[in-house]
Amino acid sequence: VVPVVGLPAIGAGDPLGRLIGDALAAAGEALDDGDVVVISQKVVSKAEGRVVDLGTVEPGERALELATRVGKDPRMVELILRESRRVVRAAPGVLIVEDASGWIAANAGIDSSNVTGDDRVALLPADADASARGIRAELRQASGASPAVVVADSFGRPWRLGQTDVAIGCAGLVPLDDWTGRRDLEGRELEATAIAIADEVASAADLVRAKSGGVPTAVVRGIGHFVTDEDGPGARVLQRPGADDLFR
């Protein structure tokens, strides 16, 4: 896992894939087809102009009511509701929703850290799988290689404290390694049904990225057997169908 240093501050419209390719080239790191480039959601959102000034947000009646209940800024709650399909849990200090892309996340993944300017917050990319495909195409053009791309964000979890990085978008990576029917060394069918490779890659990359915002990108090497020519189904296949989920 290699951090990508030297990336400039990212703003709306910046060609993120090309800039990452440039930073890697400047650091003497050649990209390979089996590499996985893991990129923090925040810089993807900035490049896509998904930054909102809360001063421009007028909270509606539902947001005002919910904001009182959870104790959050009504303008923030209005944004969260706009970016969501439905509220999963609301309690003092907690607002967990199913966002418009289907991810279950606190505050629809909206936050202000590492966003320049008071009252400015970053939304998740509208379609982080599409973001990953776009960045992959740019990286291919910049480097000649065709690495996989993961867009990662820090999510909290039920039952366990602390956040871990998970994949909200990917291209060219097998997101879910399905073990159904595979056997162990004893010839016994394995009980784990599938490993969430894209989430484990996101977590591995997070270990080398400084959360203070300095290093939003890392390259994960040595797992080329999970990298594919095709962009593939994206991280969306990691979403557990609602009917199959006992915790909504």
Added chain:
Amino acid sequence: VVPVVGLPAIGAGDPLGRLIGDALAAAGEALDDGDVVVISQKVVSKAEGRVVDLGTVEPGERALELATRVGKDPRMVELILRESRRVVRAAPGVLIVEDASGWIAANAGIDSSNVTGDDRVALLPADADASARGIRAELRQASGASPAVVVADSFGRPWRLGQTDVAIGCAGLVPLDDWTGRRDLEGRELEATAIAIADEVASAADLVRAKSGGVPTAVVRGIGHFVTDEDGPGARVLQRPGADDLFR
């Protein structure tokens, strides 16, 4: 992340820490104080004799009733109940409990894969933090170095498909990196409160371990800033207190 190859089959009473030290030495990999040795729960359970023959288990009334409801082997359900504090969710094909150590896991983490013999299953270690401390002491004796130790297991999650490896025990590693009060590059307080380092380390290690049982151990390097002299609080600090959890 370096896989530890050449570990022999592990049985009850085997000195796991020493055997891992031997396998590393044989592979020419010297352990360092800043290293993190990540070990699959299954071999720890085997070394601790936490393997049970289902043929010896007599299901009680509650297990028989619950087994019908979830469609599982009543002897397995009996074992799950014995290893649990309470049932969190029961549905056809699903039995999620809070186990005796406080982990919330499907089937109390009991399974049969990579266990030799029909009808034999492995329980989780009774206290995986204590296991990690014991293995750390053995590694220290075998190698002279004092690496951190993580005991990892594959857990499913709500909302997201696929399992990821998480830490159920650790020694000498900061399990939870608390960011409260830290600031981003803009001087703004960060909204992530804590990063579950031990879980991210477990996930990183899983990427190089073959789930078929051949490589139960890996060494994670380059995160010595999270390795401590003291064994520390263990993975148990990753357990979200029940009162603080909206999904039980």
